[in-house]
Amino acid sequence: MAKGESDFAAEAELNLGEFEASASFMLRLAELASYQAVSSLQTEVELSLPEQTVLVAIMMNPDARQGSIADRLHIRWPNMTKLVARLEKKKLITRRVSAEDRRVVTLTATNEGVEVARGVRERLIAYDKRALSMLDESECAQLVALLRKVVGWPSPAAKS
Amino acid sequence: MAKGESDFAAEAELNLGEFEASASFMLRLAELASYQAVSSLQTEVELSLPEQTVLVAIMMNPDARQGSIADRLHIRWPNMTKLVARLEKKKLITRRVSAEDRRVVTLTATNEGVEVARGVRERLIAYDKRALSMLDESECAQLVALLRKVVGWPSPAAKS
DNA sequence: GCATAATTGTTCACTCGGAAACAAGAGTGC
DNA sequence: GCACTCTTGTTTCCGAGTGAACAATTATGC
Known part of the structure; x- marks a missing residue:
């Protein structure tokens, strides 16, 4: 066996045993696969996937608190600060300090931001499919229903 | 009131529209949730989750090529180099240059590495549950089957 | 044989995400 | 009013992940 070895399957098939039945392990692999798949379809926008998601969330929830959006999207606050700064720098959103509670920062999409967000949302949905x-x-649909359970979001019309 | 807990209503008011039905979006959230859940259960080991996974994969596939494991686990080669270096530094694995093809690096768990990997595997499976x-x-099981499809792994004994 | 390409892994420079410490505003108790 | 605590967001520092360029080895074309 010069190079092909006696056992060709050994190279191709690594054994991962019970891990292949581990939901959290497969979740990680699937997330990577889908993230890269969606990313590779992205050509028109100069925003990262998290940035796009945040922008759409802001567009759909004007005057929402920065921390609320971060929590909902599982983005840590320090990272949210930087992410929001990038979106603001591109003039897609505006930050405003709340008058009632001056610790609070509320976020709103600019006109351009709304425009961009609408396109992003459509593309994201299409690329997701x-x-x-x-x-x-x-x-x-089944997958989404199961993932909602994992995340802890109440399913709207869950049955089964 | 604890920060992210009781204020659930305010967060729930955030509207994410179609994203809540986007599989790739929910996949990201679910992965984050499960990753953090498993991580938070980790107290005994000083290895990161990826390191633990790689260690177990090496333990179950002695003399496997570094690149093969990286590809299977969706770890980029540059990162695999560093990760393997960390495991080697802790004397859990050994790197060997293949005699047949001296570009190839094969990985094998040390005795201590096998010991650690066995414990890690058991814990990971338990924590996953x-x-x-x-x-x-x-x-x-349903979730795992769907995720396997997403990743592109053929289901073993599962008949559609 | 020798130049060229392809494979395997590493190094480098950079970005992004994370925990901890911090600043500033708001609530509470006295 | 004043000290104390909680909440909200920021800054700082560090570790991990990534693409591009690189080195070393092997395969291929002629």
Whole structure:
């Protein structure tokens, strides 16, 4: 066996045993796969995926508190500060200190930000479908329902 | 009132629209949730979750090529180099240059590494169950099956 | 044989995410 | 009023992940 070895399967198939049935492990791999799939489809926008998500969230929730959005999207506050600064620098959002509680920073999309966010939202939804095209519609819905349980979000119309 | 706890209503008021039905978006949130859940259960080991996973993979696949493990676990090669260096520094694995192809580095767990890896594997499996305790057994299996499809791994004994 | 390409892994420079410490505003008790 | 604490967001520092360029080895074309 010059180079092909006696056992060709050994190279191709690594054994991961019970890990292949570990939900959190598979969750990590699947997240990486879908993230990269969606990212690779991105060509038009100069925003990272988290930035796009935050921008859309701000667009859909005007005057929301910065911390609320961070918590909902599982973004740490220090990182949210930097992320918001980048969006503000690009004039997509504005930061305003609340009058009632001057610790609070509220976020609102600018006109340009709303414009961009609308396009981003459409593309993200479309790319999501393409990136997960290995699942049919019912499987996709099933997956989302299970993931909502994992995240702890109440499912709106959950049955089964 | 604890910070992110009782103020659930305010957070729930945030509208994320179609994103809540986006599989890739929910995948990201769920991965974060499970990762942090498993991490928070970790107290005995001084290894990161990726390090633990790689160590177990090496333990279960002696003499496997470094690149093969990296590819399978979706770890980029530059990062794998550093990760492997850390494991080697802790004397959990050994790196060997292959005789047949001297570009190739093969990895094997040391005796201590095997010992640690066995414990890690057991704990990871147990913590996985605890971190995903919001799912019952059948839901968990269903989730794993769907995630395997997303990742592109053929389901072993599962008949569609 | 020798130049060229392809594979395998590493180094480098950079960005991003994280915990801890910090600043500033608001609430509480006296 | 004043000290104390909690909340909200920021700054600082560090570790981890990534792409690009690199070195070393092997395969390929002629």
